[in-house]
Amino acid sequence: MIILNGGSSSGKTGIVRCLQAVLPDPWLAFGIDSLVDALPASMQTSPEGIGFAADGAVTVGADFRALEAAWMEGVAATVRAGARVVVDDVFLGGAASQQRWREAVGDLSVLWVGVRCESTVAAARETARGDRTRGMAASQAHLVHEGVIYDMEVDTTHTESLTCARAIAAHIS
Amino acid sequence: MIILNGGSSSGKTGIVRCLQAVLPDPWLAFGIDSLVDALPASMQTSPEGIGFAADGAVTVGADFRALEAAWMEGVAATVRAGARVVVDDVFLGGAASQQRWREAVGDLSVLWVGVRCESTVAAARETARGDRTRGMAASQAHLVHEGVIYDMEVDTTHTESLTCARAIAAHIS
Amino acid sequence: MIILNGGSSSGKTGIVRCLQAVLPDPWLAFGIDSLVDALPASMQTSPEGIGFAADGAVTVGADFRALEAAWMEGVAATVRAGARVVVDDVFLGGAASQQRWREAVGDLSVLWVGVRCESTVAAARETARGDRTRGMAASQAHLVHEGVIYDMEVDTTHTESLTCARAIAAHIS
Amino acid sequence: MIILNGGSSSGKTGIVRCLQAVLPDPWLAFGIDSLVDALPASMQTSPEGIGFAADGAVTVGADFRALEAAWMEGVAATVRAGARVVVDDVFLGGAASQQRWREAVGDLSVLWVGVRCESTVAAARETARGDRTRGMAASQAHLVHEGVIYDMEVDTTHTESLTCARAIAAHIS
Secondary structure, three states, X not given: OEEEEOOOXXXXXXXXXXXXXXXXXXXXXXXXXXXXXHOOHHHHHOOXXXXXXXXXXXXXXXXXXXXXXXXXXXXXXXXXXXXXXEEEXXXXXXXXXXXXXXXXXXXXXXXXXXXXXXXXXXXXXXXXXXXOXXXXXXXXXXXXXXXXXXXXEEEOOOOOHHHHHHHXXXXXX | OEEEEEOOOOOHHXXXXXXXXXXXXXXXXXXXXXXXXXXXXXXXXXXXXXXXXXOOOEEEOHHHHHHHHHHHHHHHHHHHOOOEEEXXXXXXXXXXXXXHHHHHHOOOOOEEEEEEXXXXXXXXXXXXXXXXXXXXXXXXXXXXXXXXXXXXEEEOOOOOHHHHHHHHHHHHO | OEEEEOOOOOOHHHHHHHHHXXXXXXXXXXXXXXXXXXXXXXXXXXOOOEEEOOOOOEEEXXXXXXXXXXXXXXXXXXXXXXXXXXXXXXXXXXXXXHHHHHHHHOOOOOEEEEEEOOHHHHXXXXXXXXXXXXXXXXXXXXXXXXXXXXXEEEEOXXXXXXXXXXXXXHHHO | OEEEXXXXXXXHHHHHHHHHHHOOOOEEEEEHHHHHHHOOHHHHHOOOOEEEXXXXXXXXXXXXXXXXXXXXXXXXXXXXXXXXXXXXXXXXOOHHHHHHHHHHHOOOOOEEEEXXXXXXXXXXXXXXXXXXXXXXXXXXXXXXXXOOOOOEEEEOOOOOHHHHHHHHXXXXX
């Protein structure tokens, strides 16, 4: 099991797709985006669910936290049932978010990967994507790494996703 | 937990979105499409993964079956951890597919719902969607229900998704 | 050239895809959605551009109107250059919107098609789609047809998109 | 009017979105992808339309060429009607493709921009995107620039889209 953590527009999803391409075995990819897609539409913009403010701030409510905890248990169970799984997440709570994953995965072996990207470059890529609330990249660039402990880190500021993925793949084979 | 089964273009996804809108509690929606999205790109068109033939036939290989089994365990674990979950699936193996779910869910309480749609109407909706291989709707319309036992069935041929969803919601509250 | 007009979630896009499938010659499909996609991201949510209020009301500003007028000229020029084109639009201004198209198309031959759908059914389909602001379907169902003159009308309330498309195709061959 | 030309995964779309964000006036963005989306589904995979081979080669037929020529006339007419338009295209025919645009735009003022990206980097980004046929980036990286004359060129290999967009914007204000 691999868990990638990084801010919005840091390049996590591109790394995940490259990992799936370069790893010899088939890996399933789950992520915080797939959890948000699974929510009722009403929770995708509410105080109890997950909210995206105009300045890029993201807030999550109690209902979201409860469903997220159950989802983490489900991802861990998928791994226990024999699947290789790579997760990309945004640790809005920093070390507290990592702790939630630790409780879900128990004694499963996890490779913790930090995905860094300079704030200005992530913000520029956010503009180029055009489908994200402006400001998320900058507000999350440092926040999500606070107090988090990694097995390895990659930095997409000057390195392509495929190169980052190969470095990660080298750690698990 | 609710499991909906129906052929391609029978209207499952629309019913799921309406269920999430009409049910008073928040429900997570997972489905076979989300599993396919989680696969490596190479498995989305391969004999070991899942293949979509030009005539609409869908074939699945051993690697897909193994990951699917682990994914089912994960969905069941999400429910055991306290989340309400609605799943939409296409039982390409009919009764055998239902049996795979039964093994994953164990003693969890499940509402089994069959989603029917007349073959010609499903094929017409497939044309109107424009994003599915032509022929899937017709080839799956009957196949997926063979030998499957339901708690209730809905038919979208002449009934809107929202009306079907309200009928299902009435069963679980 | 065919111009379809109908409210949000009335089924225009499905009819367009079916028209492209049943008409013997290749037709290009342009629509108000493709114009909105072509706008700068900042104009997709601004008073000068196009705004989607929480209650489903849509407002358009002067910058949008100016670009829309140029786009209509472009669509008309595409037809004059020999392409068959089907357009789906939402006449927020009713007869005034039709008049804008009349000025752009000049003496080109146009089949004007009204796409109706009962307000409650369109609203139900809006819920099933899940990707549109709730309330648009209901607020536009009657509004967009006010004062508009059609060559023919179709009603998707009880009729599939493919059937509607065949009726339209019969008018132009 | 700005016309950008570059191979698949060279970063054209990101540059276009950034151009729309940094230019003070509103610009419409059209591109070869929007033309392909406007085609009948059957033409998106046929010898008369546009075909994507498993090795990334793209072939276009007579029907596609005819509709493309009419579309170019429409884009030019949109500009003549007063809209600012940025186009991103893939000149599969190199200089011949540029000549087709020249005939459509006539005496309109155009800024021709070449978007370069090293073949291996474009191929890596293609893997990271995951939604394009593998091989397109490599096969088009040089091909599309053969014999084409530019007003300026940008290279996304080591430069972010936003930086490229600012360089282009400096040319037109």
